[in-house]
Amino acid sequence: MAPMGIRLSPLGVAVFCLLGLGVLYHLYSGFLAGRFSLFGLGGELGGGAAGPVAVADAGTVDLREMLAVSVLAAVRGGDEVRRVRESNVLHEKSKGKTREGAEDKMTSGDVLSNRKMFYLLKTAFPSVQINTEEHVDANDKEVILWDHKIPEDILKEITTPKEVPAESVTVWIDPLDATQEYTEDLRKYVTTMVCVAVNGKPVLGVIHKPFSEYTAWAMVDGGSNVKARSSYSEKTPKIIVSRSHSGMVKQVALQTFGNQTAIIPAGGAGYKVLALLDVPDKTQEKADLYIHVTYIKKWDICAGNAILKALGGHMTTLSGEEISYTGSDGIEGGLLASIKMNHQALVRKLPDLEKTGHK
Ligand SMILES: Nc1ncnc2c1ncn2[C@@H]1O[C@H](COP(=O)(O)O)[C@@H](OP(=O)(O)O)[C@H]1O
Numbered sequence: 218m219a220p221m222g223i224r225l226s227p228l229g230v231a232v233f234c235l236l237g238l239g240v241l242y243h244l245y246s247g248f249l250a251g252r253f254s255l256f257g258l259g260g261e262l263g264g265g266a267a268g269p270v271a272v273a274d275a276g277t278v279d280l281r282e283m284l285a286v287s288v289l290a291a292v293r294g295g296d297e298v299r300r301v302r303e304s305n306v307l308h309e310k311s312k313g314k315t316r317e318g319a320e321d322k323m324t325s326g327d328v329l330s331n332r333k334m335f336y337l338l339k340t341a342f343p344s345v346q347i348n349t350e351e352h353v354d355a356n357d358k359e360v361i362l363w364d365h366k367i368p369e370d371i372l373k374e375i376t377t378p379k380e381v382p383a384e385s386v387t388v389w390i391d392p393l394d395a396t397q398e399y400t401e402d403l404r405k406y407v408t409t410m411v412c413v414a415v416n417g418k419p420v421l422g423v424i425h426k427p428f429s430e431y432t433a434w435a436m437v438d439g440g441s442n443v444k445a446r447s448s449y450s451e452k453t454p455k456i457i458v459s460r461s462h463s464g465m466v467k468q469v470a471l472q473t474f475g476n477q478t479a480i481i482p483a484g485g486a487g488y489k490v491l492a493l494l495d496v497p498d499k500t501q502e503k504a505d506l507y508i509h510v511t512y513i514k515k516w517d518i519c520a521g522n523a524i525l526k527a528l529g530g531h532m533t534t535l536s537g538e539e540i541s542y543t544g545s546d547g548i549e550g551g552l553l554a555s556i557k558m559n560h561q562a563l564v565r566k567l568p569d570l571e572k573t574g575h576k
């Protein structure tokens with residue numbers, strides 16, 4: 218007889234122990250599965266960090282789902298951008314001046330696109346950090362639900378989920394790239410963009426052209442719906458540069474590649490990255506290199522950086538440093554973007570902007 222008057226049967230104890238073992242096994246195998254699904258992305262995304270790893274359903278996000286929502290956000294934001302432009306009521310304002318003294322413009326297209334894009338992503342992934350170009354008005358909240366459908370083209374390219382810890386993720390939204398050109402009704406330059414960085418590295422990029430209804434997306438070590446062109450001219454490259462924040466970029470390009478170098482002034486960082494790729498849109502110009510010399514913000518460049526990286530290309534500062542997509546909003550060292558070229562050789566060819574005063 219047990220002390221409380223309960224009799225323990227040996228069979229009951231054995232069944233109880235077996236049940237306990239079963240529960241332990243279940244928990245442990247789930248933990249291992251979580252570890253392995255994260256491990257698959259470890260080298261690039263996890264940064265090889267030691268320490269506790271979140272299990273698949275606690276504190277993790279699936280990058281394939283993030284890609285689906287990012288594409289949807291870029292398209293829905295783009296619908297707002299198009300609608301406002303077609304209404305011809307832009308409510309154009311200045312947010313101030315850039316360091317070089319250009320107007321930093323904002324329109325209803327920027328604001329309404331930002332609202333759609335931000336709340337779609339925030340509602341689907343409440344625990345991730347989202348940095349966006351425009352102010353988000355908490356009083357003007359809009360809950361937009363994602364229907365949890367991953368488009369067929371994404372499922373075809375990326376056949377398994379890719380879980381990463383939510384805390385390692387930073388999302389960058391540009392609700393309207395080429396605002397200056399948007400106000401001038403130069404529609405082909407305008408894009409909406411979403412980028413997902415993991416541990417500061419650009420991993421997912423979406424660039425959408427609302428007026429052509431063309432969308433490019435790519436995931437590093439995942440897949441893409443866009444590719445590089447078959448060849449590029451490395452010796453006499455056509456160089457695409459800013460038309461409204463150019464600084465001394467033309468002088469830098471001519472000094473580096475010779476006075477006969479073809480320079481294409483164009484609006485939008487998204488548009489200029491697409492100029493390096495094989496894009497079917499007929500409004501898209503083509504170039505071999507993208508160079509920028511003035512200050513620029515991370516929401517302008519992260520998506521292009523991720524797409525180029527996924528396709529084997531590079532986007533770095535002019536001195537060849539990788540750009541980290543965490544922390545501060547901007548980068549100081551200019552930009553060099555290339556694909557299917559010897560990027561480091563191009564970096565060596567460029568003048569040191571600090572020394573030549575071309576910044
Ligand atoms: N010197 C600078 N300071 C601030 N933003 C800059 C900049 N140079 C470029 N940008 C931003 O980078 C994007 C691409 O620039 P550009 O068209 O001149 O190549 C534009 O983004 P937005 O249109 O989203 O504001 C532009 O405002």
Ligand SMILES: [Mg+2]
Pocket residue numbers: 327350391392393394395396
């Ligand atoms: Mg913008």
